[in-house]
Amino acid sequence: MSTLSRYVLMAAIFATILIAGLVVLLFLRDRKHELGIYLSLGEKRSRVIGQILIEVMVVAFVGVTLSLFSGNFIAGQISHTLIKTDETADFEQVDYINKDLTSDLTVDDVIGLYEVKLNANYILVFYSVGLATIFISTLLPLIYIVRLNPKQILM
Structure with a gap:
């Protein structure tokens, strides 16, 4: 699963570079x-490149910031909805329960897995990949x- 997600991430980065380019x-x-x-007025090429890069990177920084926090908010709402759906669902008893399988998972562990959090490492990777792209x-x-x-x- 990790390899598949890595391939999807690389394909998404390549597609983003292509489309944004x-x-x-x-x-x-x-x-x-x-x-x-x-x-033609004698401006250095490096300064012209720098001007355009600064303009695009400022807009990209604002866009990445908005997408990070709005995406986190939406993911939190979806996670909350999934937890509420699981709590209110009426599960029927299943006849094919394997009694040899036991698990140490509690309901609190499962709810903790649904919790959406931003940490510093995730934010750093998100900004670096987005802005580098x-x-x-x-x-x-x-x-x-x-x-x-x-x-x-000019012609």
Whole structure:
């Protein structure tokens, strides 16, 4: 199960880089003339790249923050609903109970497994993966646009 979830995570990161890269490329195509003007006025390429990266990363930071806390809130509500559903469910007696199987799980242990919590490690990984993905997907199309001559960009 761990290997499968790792593959799904890698596929999701790759798809995010691809989709976000295309969105940023469309964003940069709209601002291509602006970048050409900056470069033709003598602005360094590194400063132009830095400006665009800062703009995109600020928006990405706000988006990752909103998604982290809204996702945590929604997951908590779903978990609470699942616990309430399990508590109110009327279970019928099952005839095929295996009496050899015993478990040390209590109801409190099961409820504890449904509990949704944010810890510092999870938040750090969430921010680092999210912002690194946006950084890579911004840098790739930006290098393509900025490597052109200002004359080519403005035409």
